[in-house]
Amino acid sequence: MHMAKVADVMRWMNDWAPPALAMDWDRVGLQVGDPNAHVDTLLATLDVTENVVAEAVQKGANMIVAHHALLFQPLKELRLDTEKGRIIQKLLQHGIAVFVAHTNLDIAEGGVNDVLAERLQLQDVRILSRQHNEELLKFVVFVPEEQAEHVRTAICEAGAGWIGNYSHCTFNTAGVGTFVPQTGTDPFIGKQGQLEKVREIRLETIVPRSLQTKIIEACLQAHPYEEVAYDLYPLEVMGKEYGIGRIGVLPKPMTLETFAAWTKQRLESKHLRFVGDKGQQISKVAVLGGAGMDWAKEAKRLGADVFVTGDVKYHEAQDAQTMRLAVIDAGHNATEKWIREKICEELTRRGLQEQTSIRCIASETDTETFQQV
The missing domain is CATH 3.40.1390.30 (NIF3 (NGG1p interacting factor 3)-like)
Structure with missing residues (x-):
């Protein structure tokens, strides 16, 4: 250590x-x-x-x-x-x-809003409002057939090859690579000054822009060649979605009054107030830690029965009441x-x-x- x-x-x-x-x-x-x-x-x-x-x-x-x-x-x-x-x-x-x-x-997976959703024991949790999609690249590298599996494993373990919940997604095309090692080289295959033809695999996969350096380094370390031929292509395909807030469902419905009391207890909130009909049945819950009323309309659009957040202003509470969205203001501190x-x-x-x-x-x-x- x-x-x-x-x-x-x-x-x-x-x-x-x-x-x-x-x-x-x-x-x-x-x-x-x-x-x-x-x-x-x-x-x-x-x-x-x-x-x-x-x-x-x-x-x-x-x-x-x-x-x-x-x-x-x-x-x-x-x-x-x-x-x-x-x-x-x-x-x-x-x-x-x-x-x-x-x-x-707030936006990161496993961050403030996922923790808040966990505290309230929400199920089937998803993002409330998309803010970003990770940029994806197509990564292509040419590898001798015998070493293709080793390189494939290395880049996938570094984070390449994820499509949704599927990992190690690659496409492999056989072909012939040619090269002439020049003076001063130390070729893995072939001799200086002679044209070499090698059966190679064109290995291609998806890489997140954020992991580009890590994946290239893993490839270079695993690849047998002194000089590695690889390409990177920008893609229009949108990668992993990141967003603010979360929305999910309760294990079982409860009235707004009961849910407000339960939220106060779960979040150890010192001061909690709510807007809505006490007897309303609550099942679908949107959450956003801190001051989140800018996303109240999105919570309503996605069918939330109640929105749990903090720092709710008087007129924001009136607007929520008008759109028939129950709101629980548990406080900025307690939600984060x-x-x-x-x-x-x-x-x-x-x-x-x-x-x-x-x-x-x-x-x-x-x-x-x-x-x-």
């Missing part, structure tokens, strides 16, 4: 929740710290507050992974008589890096805080895969802003 670096955690988070998925206005990525610094303990949180930083110091964490950005608006000054200034000062004093994954983690444990689970798994020693802690600091009377 070896110690992880900040750059390793950045890579793991970006593999899980690619920055390209983030909304244009968002601020994600490393906001404080040195990518080359070592990390042995990491704290996962929703917000970077003074109390969260104090918790990180007390628990010996040298990196924080947060959902909400510490630095969102550009800083005009860095004053230590402000909360933001004190936070940054303490982070730098104790060598604590801060990494942010926000709307990209469950991602802390998932971040720890995901980073621990990826760290173990790469034989790194890293301890991940879900923050116990309550960053809920609102209080009740």
